[in-house]
Amino acid sequence: MIESSKNLEVLEDKVTTLLQGFAKDEHVKNTVAPHVAKVSLEMNHLYQDLGFKSRVEMGRFMQENFPSLAEQKPADKLWKKFIYEQINETAPACEDCKDQINCFACKI
Numbered sequence: 001m002i003e004s005s006k007n008l009e010v011l012e013d014k015v016t017t018l019l020q021g022f023a024k025d026e027h028v029k030n031t032v033a034p035h036v037a038k039v040s041l042e043m044n045h046l047y048q049d050l051g052f053k054s055r056v057e058m059g060r061f062m063q064e065n066f067p068s069l070a071e072q073k074p075a076d077k078l079w080k081k082f083i084y085e086q087i088n089e090t091a092p093a094c095e096d097c098k099d100q101i102n103c104f105a106c107k108i
Helices: 005-022 026-039 055-065 067-072 079-086
Strands: none
Touching: 005 026, 005 067, 005 079, 055 067, 055 079
């Protein structure tokens, strides 16, 4: 199912707002959070779309930029899944993901 651009804008805004609430400083709030939100709409795992080599790198990035959010994330859940659960939505990529069997704590 392809999301309409309006729905994608709403999702991006919700993710941005969530991340901004956990940002460690103004740079992260105004630059990093909107970037991560936009990238979260892509169809791969979030760490891949952000250009990280592994989920470990992604975790370090989130811990550095959004430390209080990182503390809340269960170790057995992927970042994209966790972020979208926080806004009571499903990430566009999750609905048609071919990796659900390997997705930690995935319940779609």
